[in-house]
Amino acid sequence: MIVRVFAFIWCANLLSLLLFSMVTYFLDLTLPEDFRHKAEMAILTDELTLVYKNNGADAARALWQQIADAHPKYALTAETTCSKNSIFGTPEDGCFQLIYSGSTDDTMAILRPATMPMLLGAVVSAVMAIFLSQWLTRPIRDVSRGLKAIAAGHLDTRILGRLRTSNREMQDLGKDFDVAAERLQALSEGRNRLFHDISHEIRSPLARLRAAVGLIEVNPGRGASLAGRMEGDIARLDHLVNEILTLARLERGETMGEVQRIDLLDLVENIIADANFEGRTRDVSVRYEGANTLELRGNPELLHRACENVIRNALSHSPQGGTVCVTGRLAGDALILEVADSGPGVPEADLKNIFMPFVRVDEESPSQGIGLGLAIAYSALHSHGGTITARNREPHGLLLSIMLPADLETARPEA
Numbered sequence: 001m002i003v004r005v006f007a008f009i010w011c012a013n014l015l016s017l018l019l020f021s022m023v024t025y026f027l028d029l030t031l032p033e034d035f036r037h038k039a040e041m042a043i044l045t046d047e048l049t050l051v052y053k054n055n056g057a058d059a060a061r062a063l064w065q066q067i068a069d070a071h072p073k074y075a076l077t078a079e080t081t082c083s084k085n086s087i088f089g090t091p092e093d094g095c096f097q098l099i100y101s102g103s104t105d106d107t108m109a110i111l112r113p114a115t116m117p118m119l120l121g122a123v124v125s126a127v128m129a130i131f132l133s134q135w136l137t138r139p140i141r142d143v144s145r146g147l148k149a150i151a152a153g154h155l156d157t158r159i160l161g162r163l164r165t166s167n168r169e170m171q172d173l174g175k176d177f178d179v180a181a182e183r184l185q186a187l188s189e190g191r192n193r194l195f196h197d198i199s200h201e202i203r204s205p206l207a208r209l210r211a212a213v214g215l216i217e218v219n220p221g222r223g224a225s226l227a228g229r230m231e232g233d234i235a236r237l238d239h240l241v242n243e244i245l246t247l248a249r250l251e252r253g254e255t256m257g258e259v260q261r262i263d264l265l266d267l268v269e270n271i272i273a274d275a276n277f278e279g280r281t282r283d284v285s286v287r288y289e290g291a292n293t294l295e296l297r298g299n300p301e302l303l304h305r306a307c308e309n310v311i312r313n314a315l316s317h318s319p320q321g322g323t324v325c326v327t328g329r330l331a332g333d334a335l336i337l338e339v340a341d342s343g344p345g346v347p348e349a350d351l352k353n354i355f356m357p358f359v360r361v362d363e364e365s366p367s368q369g370i371g372l373g374l375a376i377a378y379s380a381l382h383s384h385g386g387t388i389t390a391r392n393r394e395p396h397g398l399l400l401s402i403m404l405p406a407d408l409e410t411a412r413p414e415a
């Protein structure tokens with residue numbers, strides 16, 4: 001930057017000098033008439049005074065007649081008084097004065113040599129200064145325009161491509177701006193989607209409840225038969241509200257509650273026992289392999305929720321007679337818990353999306369969930385400084401991999 005500014009100022013000076021040289025070459029900048037005539041007048045007056053003194057008035061007049069043709073703009077006049085400085089002679093023999101009859105009002109001619117360089121310098125540097133300030137402030141104006149667009153709600157605004165500068169710091173600022181704008185846009189879109197999904201999820205059970213109430217009003221005798229279905233919808237609404245509140249609490253980054261040293265394997269074994277009980281109807285079994293203890297510090301309730309969601313998903317997506325395999329191991333300071341099933345898996349493009357709220361890849365799937373389980377698991381594990389990732393298995397099935405730091409204090413949850 002500094003080199004460019006220096007080069008710019010140096011070029012401005014060079015240009016001024018160049019223009020001035022050109023002007024002096026094409027214009028007459030010799031001494032103006034006024035200066036020349038004053039010098040000429042002094043010489044002629046001295047010469048005539050000398051001749052007047054030595055040879056008298058006639059000799060002076062004769063001399064003037066000889067040289068008058070060479071000085072057409074001068075006239076020798078006889079004066080009655082001899083008081084002024086420029087008048088020579090004596091009252092007895094006559095007084096004379098040399099008069100200049102040319103124009104002395106050549107202002108431009110007088111000003112030109114003195115002011116021309118200044119004028120040129122001022123004009124050139126003003127023009128260059130305008131360019132320089134425009135050039136220096138251009139990227140700042142681009143950023144400011146981008147900020148105004150964001151403030152006006154155009155969250156898809158990106159400025160890096162439109163930033164008219166090659167300055168590295170400004171380019172970095174442009175990149176940071178785009179990252180921030182992208183994050184804002186994602187947050188805003190996520191929030192809008194969440195509102196839409198929540199209202200959508202609430203609307204269906206509410207509509208069913210309203211229909212049931214309508215039916216009971218028309219035919220009160222059906223109340224008993226509809227009560228079970230209504231209870232199911234109320235339970236579903238209750239569950240939905242609970243899940244939303246849990247997710248909101250986790251995403252707000254609220255404290256995890258009670259943190260204690262626990263053996264994750266105890267939690268997992270309980271969940272596996274329940275899952276095996278549930279899986280009997282479809283002949284699906286869940287088994288554990290790996291380390292005999294998975295000790296860590298954390299919130300047992302949150303970790304239970306996260307593991308239960310993942311194992312239940314594996315169970316509900318497993319085919320008839322399938323097996324869900326849960327493995328646990330220690331890797332350095334971290335615990336790894338993997339849950340593998342032999343279900344249909346998830347399309348590659350959706351592997352990351354399944355951790356977002358209300359995302360259900362296959363709406364027709366046997367899971368009757370609302371799509372919040374993995375989002376809650378993700379946030380719960382994240383608040384423990386852990387991660388959860390998904391990948392498909394060969395030939396089919398899904399593998400969910402949970403990583404948790406053994407010691408919560410050393411864990412650094414990513415922003």
Ligand SMILES: Nc1ncnc2c1ncn2[C@@H]1O[C@H](COP(=O)(O)OP(=O)(O)O)[C@@H](O)[C@H]1O
Nearest residue numbers: 313314317354360361362369370371372373374
């Ligand atoms: N083990 C799995 N096999 C195949 N798809 C899965 C599995 N686990 C999760 N998914 C997909 O991810 C979506 C989100 O899961 P989740 O957040 O637990 O919501 P849900 O309430 O539907 O269980 C599910 O609807 C399903 O499409």
Ligand SMILES: [Mg+2]
Nearest residue numbers: 313369373374
């Ligand atoms: Mg689920």
